[in-house]
Structure formats: structure tokens, C-alpha cells
Amino acid sequence: MTYRTFEAALKRFPNIHTLVVGDLMIDEYLWGNAERISPEAPVPVVDVLREDTRLGGAGNVLHNLAALGVPSAVVGVVGNDDNGTVLRNMIAALGVDISGIAVQNGRRTSRKTRVMAAHQQMVRIDRESREPIEASAVDLLLRWVTAHISRFQVVILSDYGKGLLTQELTQGIIQQARLAGVPIFVDPKGNDYSLYRGATTITPNRKEASLASGIAIHSPQTLQQAGEKLLHELDLEVMTITRSEEGMSLFFPGGAVEHIPTMAREVFDVSGAGDTVISVMAVAHACGLPFVDCARLANAAAGVVVGKLGTSVATPEEILENLRWEQNHLGAKIKDLDALVPIVERLKQSGKKIVFTNGCFDILHYGHITYLQDARNQGDLLILGLNSDASIRRLKGESRPIIGQDERAHVLAALECIDYVVIFDEDTPLRLIEAIQPYRLAKGGDYTPDKVVGREVVEAHGGEVVIIPFVEGKSTTGIIERILANRHES
The missing domain is CATH 3.40.50.620 (HUPs)
Incomplete structure (x- = not known):
């Protein structure tokens, strides 16, 4: 597909109403210098110079969609605490519909604090609840999805293993989406992928796919075996495995396989790259692009975000610039x-x-x-x-x-x-x-x-x-x- 076709597709992104269902959290970054060792213990002392608060988890998917101009709504759960209030306000500030967020008393809203010095992460502090959400919250969220699914052209399930995507909720959403003819893209977590059965595609990385399939991926042959096994066991339209610096691989019914090379020029931080991939793939598919071209566009977007430090997003202009570089770069013509x-x-x-x-x-x-x-x-x-x-x-x-x-x-x-x-x-x-x-x-x-x-x-x-x-x-x-x-x- 040509650069102009991708450009035209990105211009259609604001017409694709997207529903994101997933674990919501706050990512806090404390930036500073580490030039001393503590007299209290053999650990570095970080002098904090700057603080930065961002949306994490499924919130980063919402942030990616907002950067792409995609209108969205979110389904999730927060606690009845200060972090829950802050999180909902941060999401609403993006223009996202937050009426699908449920508040569960006694649950801690996830907040991850990363201490950064010399462009490196020194320590991470997690404050969160990870147990499955209550049955009453599952029922409330399923009713919301049933009532609103017709508004959307695509659904993204962003699982960070924090208890939202239970078997009942996940399968209920997949069934409602399939009845409405809405594709479902899943960024999975854990080893049991049976709860995602019936989705359009899932996007694990190589390690995750190895664990879920029970096949150690160490060669092109084992990669294909794992991809095809998950494709058929989960009744997917296509199986997607992301492979870091090697790009991604798509497995289709009938044995067809497509390997899409990476488009990263520099890699500083891979945090959140998976959120970018699934955001772009899902919306591009809803625009009518073939899966292979969805993956290629997603790779271009991921190539942008890994060149930034911390959880980041890619704008249409940055994606197009990366595509221009790839198209004009002579090495793109040289293939094995x-x-x-x-x-x-x-x-x-x-x-x-x-x-x-x-x-x-x-x-x-x-x-x-x-x-x-x-x-x-x-x-x-x-x-x-x-x-x-x-x-x-x-x-x-x-x-x-x-x-x-x-x-x-x-x-x-x-x-x-x-x-x-x-x-x-x-x-x-x-x-x-x-x-x-x-x-x-x-x-x-x-x-x-x-x-x-x-x-x-x-x-x-x-x-x-x-x-x-x-x-x-x-x-x-x-x-x-x-x-x-x-x-x-x-």
C-alpha cells in the first residue's frame, strides 16, 4: 500500500468511534538526578526536579486514540478514592465518554510511580488492587455495553491483569460485539487466553505467546506453530504476535503468514508501544484497511513511540513522517x-x-x-x-x-x-x-x-x-x- 493510501486512512480516523475496555491506572514519573549514595543504606539518592502524571494501562490506549483524533468511550472500574477522581478527570479531559466507568467501594485505583534518573528507571512503586471486580460491577458494565455497542465501529480490550476483564465480562462483551458486527481487538495478559475466544485478533508479544500456547518460540518454525495454535484454539480471524525489534507476524486461516518488519529508527523506551500498536491496528481495520496494512501502519506508529522516553503516543503527522522516511530510505528496498x-x-x-x-x-x-x-x-x-x-x-x-x-x-x-x-x-x-x-x-x-x-x-x-x-x-x-x-x- 502506498504512502498516499495510508495518509488517506489516517484522515478517516476521526470518523471511527471506538470503545476501550480495560484496566485504568495513573502513571506517575518523578524525574531527577542521582549523584549521591544514601548514608542510611547503599542506595542512590534521587533529587527530584520534575514530576509528570500520565494515563497508564487502558488509559494510554485512550491517550493514543485522542492523539490520533479518534472519538472514544471507556468501560472500566476505579476505586472510591482520590486517585479514582483524578483518573476520571484526566480521561474526561481528553474528550472521552466516561459514563461507562464504574466506582467500586473499597477498591484502590491503580497508581504506578516510577523514579527516573539519568534517563533510567531507578525504582517503581505500585499502589493498586488486583483482585477480580465484584459481580455487581460486572453486571453494571455488561448492561452499559449492551445499551451502547451500536455506537461503535471497533472495540479494544486492554488487559493489564488488574481484575477488570473477568471471564464473564470479557466473553459477555465479545458476544455483544459479535452480535452487533463490531470487530474486537485484544491486548492480552496472563497465560489463559480462553477468555478472549471469539475476538477478531489478539496481540501478545513473543514471550506472552510462548506462555499462552505452551510452545517455546525460538525459531521461525516454532513461531508459526504457536501462532497457528492460538489462531485455531481461540477462533480468531487473524493471530498477531509482536516481536519487538523484529516487527510483528500475522497468522491467517489456511496457513498464510505475513511478517511485517519494524520501522523504529531509534529505541529509547518500549513502554506503551503495545498500546499504540493495538490502537492503530483496530482503528485502521475499522477504516477498511487489510490486516497486513493495518499492521504496517501500526508498526510505523510504534516506531515513533519507542523513540520517546516514557509512555508516549504518536500523532498522525509523526506516523506519516516515519512512513515517508521508510519509503524514501534505500534500505527499504533491500530484503532478505x-x-x-x-x-x-x-x-x-x-x-x-x-x-x-x-x-x-x-x-x-x-x-x-x-x-x-x-x-x-x-x-x-x-x-x-x-x-x-x-x-x-x-x-x-x-x-x-x-x-x-x-x-x-x-x-x-x-x-x-x-x-x-x-x-x-x-x-x-x-x-x-x-x-x-x-x-x-x-x-x-x-x-x-x-x-x-x-x-x-x-x-x-x-x-x-x-x-x-x-x-x-x-x-x-x-x-x-x-x-x-x-x-x-x-
Whole structure:
């Protein structure tokens, strides 16, 4: 999906009325310096210079939605205490409908105090209740949801394990939402995910998914096993596993898997990134974007918030700036095969005709450029398999390549006619061709079709080999020979 399409989707966000159900809390930050050790005990003394109070838990989801311009309402429970009053006022100040918040006598409203010094968290102090909410509160909240569910285009369940999302309340909300045709996105907690059965998707991280599935995730195979197990056991439309710096993975019925790379440029603090992901994914889905594009937009938003210290949010302008950077960054064109295959499948499903070619491209010259432009004209996009340094040495000797593989890849990625570059280490690109299965396989004029590696693979699924004439007298070897000749003459 293009940058413009994402931009248009973000402009539709203010039309998506969203219901957030989850544990509400206050996040308090005490910022200061730690330059002394206490004489009372071997601990640092923090001189507090600044205090900051923010919405935490499901409140951070509400804060994310407000930053995105999304109108929302909240269902939750607070105690009959000062923190409860402060919390409701903070949420109301965002323009959120708080009529779905119940007050439970004797319950402590969650407040987490983090002491920060030198950009690090020194200690956290929790004041809260974690036992399940009372049956009367469950009944009150279910009645509210039943009466108001028709107002919303999407529901987000934000579970922080503080006692709100009991089995009865969670399943009751999921049933009401499904009856109303409203999708349900869940940020889960704990090891028993059965209470989320029937949701649209859930978004655990890798560790959480491992615990919930009972499968230790340590490889692509175990990742897929865990994702598919949770997908089917919980009757989801899609299973989402977030993987920190590796992005996220989506698992669909029928075995389809999509891996979405991260878009973080700098990581200072991952606090609240999950709240950002589920907020953006849910609203983007309600806007009609396919799940894969919802995830890509959510990744762009998460890439913004992890670059900030403390629990933060991303605005539409910041998300679009991150998307612009990713789109313009040459490295975005350079993929490994595992990342490229799902992109290729998505492109094929949209009807794109893929052309593949390969080569060393050591010292890029005019002959290369005209060849690559002609290859690109054979279809809708061009994927270039680039020989690694090691494979070139095996093919051409220890003196080659002149230019290293990373530099060659970035130079080629700068060409408009090339859509993706994938480096391969084998002597031939057969493994790439088998995985990509292009519509056309392009080779230079020094080949005949019967000598082209991968011809049988391409022709077996209805594709064809295209031989493109080289520009006479233009070659890397010739350039090197002229340089050496000039050097000897001088």
C-alpha cells in the first residue's frame, strides 16, 4: 500500500468511534538526578526536579486514540478514592465518554510511580488492587455495553491483569460485539487466553505467546506453530504476535503468514508501544484497511513511540513522517528472502507481474543501466538477485568484487527501475527463483534460453525467459582492464 493510501486512512480516523475496555491506572514519573549514595543504606539518592502524571494501562490506549483524533468511550472500574477522581478527570479531559466507568467501594485505583534518573528507571512503586471486580460491577458494565455497542465501529480490550476483564465480562462483551458486527481487538495478559475466544485478533508479544500456547518460540518454525495454535484454539480471524525489534507476524486461516518488519529508527523506551500498536491496528481495520496494512501502519506508529522516553503516543503527522522516511530510505528496498517472499505473494495476489534478474553488478555502468531498465519494462516490478562477495570470488577470482555487496546493493536500490534487491550466497540464483517464481526471468544477451538457470521453474508455472541484448562494448571487466592499462602507461 502506498504512502498516499495510508495518509488517506489516517484522515478517516476521526470518523471511527471506538470503545476501550480495560484496566485504568495513573502513571506517575518523578524525574531527577542521582549523584549521591544514601548514608542510611547503599542506595542512590534521587533529587527530584520534575514530576509528570500520565494515563497508564487502558488509559494510554485512550491517550493514543485522542492523539490520533479518534472519538472514544471507556468501560472500566476505579476505586472510591482520590486517585479514582483524578483518573476520571484526566480521561474526561481528553474528550472521552466516561459514563461507562464504574466506582467500586473499597477498591484502590491503580497508581504506578516510577523514579527516573539519568534517563533510567531507578525504582517503581505500585499502589493498586488486583483482585477480580465484584459481580455487581460486572453486571453494571455488561448492561452499559449492551445499551451502547451500536455506537461503535471497533472495540479494544486492554488487559493489564488488574481484575477488570473477568471471564464473564470479557466473553459477555465479545458476544455483544459479535452480535452487533463490531470487530474486537485484544491486548492480552496472563497465560489463559480462553477468555478472549471469539475476538477478531489478539496481540501478545513473543514471550506472552510462548506462555499462552505452551510452545517455546525460538525459531521461525516454532513461531508459526504457536501462532497457528492460538489462531485455531481461540477462533480468531487473524493471530498477531509482536516481536519487538523484529516487527510483528500475522497468522491467517489456511496457513498464510505475513511478517511485517519494524520501522523504529531509534529505541529509547518500549513502554506503551503495545498500546499504540493495538490502537492503530483496530482503528485502521475499522477504516477498511487489510490486516497486513493495518499492521504496517501500526508498526510505523510504534516506531515513533519507542523513540520517546516514557509512555508516549504518536500523532498522525509523526506516523506519516516515519512512513515517508521508510519509503524514501534505500534500505527499504533491500530484503532478505524470508522478508521478500510474503511481499511477493501479496503483489501477485494484487495482479502484479514480477520480473526477476540477477548478476554481480560490480562497478555499475551504462550497459547495466540500460539492461535493468529493459528488464523492468518486461513486467510491473523488478526484483534483482545480487551475488554476494563470496559467490563473486568463487565465480571470478579473489580479486573481485571491486565493490562490496552492501555498497552494490545500496547503489542498485537507488535506481528507479529496481523495486527490490535480495543478496544470495549460492553460485546460482536457483533458490531465489524457486521461492519467487517470477512471471518473467530476464538474462543478458550472452545467454540462450536453454542455458538460463531457473528456466524450468519459470516455465513450469506459465512464465517465460526473456533475453535482453547487452550494449556493445560495455562491461565491468573492460572497465577494469582499461584502468589497469592506463595505470601501466602512466
